[in-house]
Amino acid sequence: MLPFGDDAVLVELDDLAQVRALDDAVRAARSRGGWDAVVDQVPAARTLLLRGSGPVEHAALAAAVHGLELGSAHHAVGPxxxxxxxxxxxxxxxxxxxxxxxxxxxxxxxxxxxxxxxxxxxxxxxxxxxxxxxxxxxxxxxxxxxxxxxxxxxxxxxxxxxxxxxxxxxxxxxxxxxxxxxxxxxxxxxxxxxxxxxxxxxxxx
Incomplete structure (x- = not known):
């Protein structure tokens, strides 16, 4: 996980499957509350960018990401x-x-x-x-x-x-x-x- 300016963290992952799992897990965590520091997330092929509305505590956000259970993530099914x-x-x-x-x-x-x-x-x-x-x-x-x-x-x-x-x-x-x-x-x-x-x-x- 890398600081990406003052207001974001860039999470580097091994493959797209990990990106999708982490993206789903972060969205689920945000929906439950307690992730108010994150206002946007941007998945890509090998990275997930987590942005805040202002300066973020990079270490605290990294710790929160490490604490997520990716095994319980489920990809949202769209139309x-x-x-x-x-x-x-x-x-x-x-x-x-x-x-x-x-x-x-x-x-x-x-x-x-x-x-x-x-x-x-x-x-x-x-x-x-x-x-x-x-x-x-x-x-x-x-x-x-x-x-x-x-x-x-x-x-x-x-x-x-x-x-x-x-x-x-x-x-x-x-x-x-x-x-x-x-x-x-x-x-x-x-x-x-x-x-x-x-x-x-x-x-x-």
Whole structure:
């Protein structure tokens, strides 16, 4: 656990499973009271940031984290959404070749899974989805693209995602989705928040 400025502690963990367990445990502890010093928590792939409303006692917060029982944590189950996808991405054939599968099987495997939003980051509305078929876990591109179109459905390593807006990016692009993921006019601008479950549904080209 590392001091992160005067008002936060950054907890470094071994893997995403530990992050999710600790994130759930902190949320449960905050709901029971006694964690008033923490006003926000930000999970990522290997870290959990705990922020206070002002300066925090780093040692006391670290001790409180160490005292949590992670075994009793349960991941919150959110709503289930279907995202229609046209599978015609520029990296679809390359992913098929890299995995030794046909394009049709790559699509079938990508649509067969139920994904869960583990955390958000990178840009507003960008959600890191866990649950990707191990066969489809391929590395990022060696050289990122200067521009990835909004709505691009992508995979990289253990994650799948949909780009909410046009941006540079190095993920492998499988297709495109027309669903709006980030809208400031909505009460909750991000459509995909942690805990949300997602199914990708193939649509005709």
């Amino acid at each position: 289930e959404l279907e995202l229609p996808v046209t599978y015609d991405g520029p990296d679809l054939a390359d992913v098929a070749q890299a995995t030794g599968r046909s394009v049709e099987e790559v699509v079938r495997r990508h649509t067969a899974r139920l994904y869960t939003v583990a955390f958000g980051g990178f840009m507003p509305g960008f959600a890191y989805l866990v649950g990707l078929d191990p066969v489809l876990q391929v590395p990022r591109l060696a050289s990122p693209r200067e521009r990835v179109p909004a709505g691009s459905v992508a995979i990289a390593d253990e994650f799948s995602a949909v780009y909410p807006a046009a941006t540079p990016g190095g993920w492998r692009l499988l297709g495109r989705c027309a669903t709006t993921l980030w809208d400031l006019e909505r009460e909750q601008p991000a459509l995909l928040v942690p805990g949300t479950r997602v199914r990708f549904v193939a649509t005709p080209r």
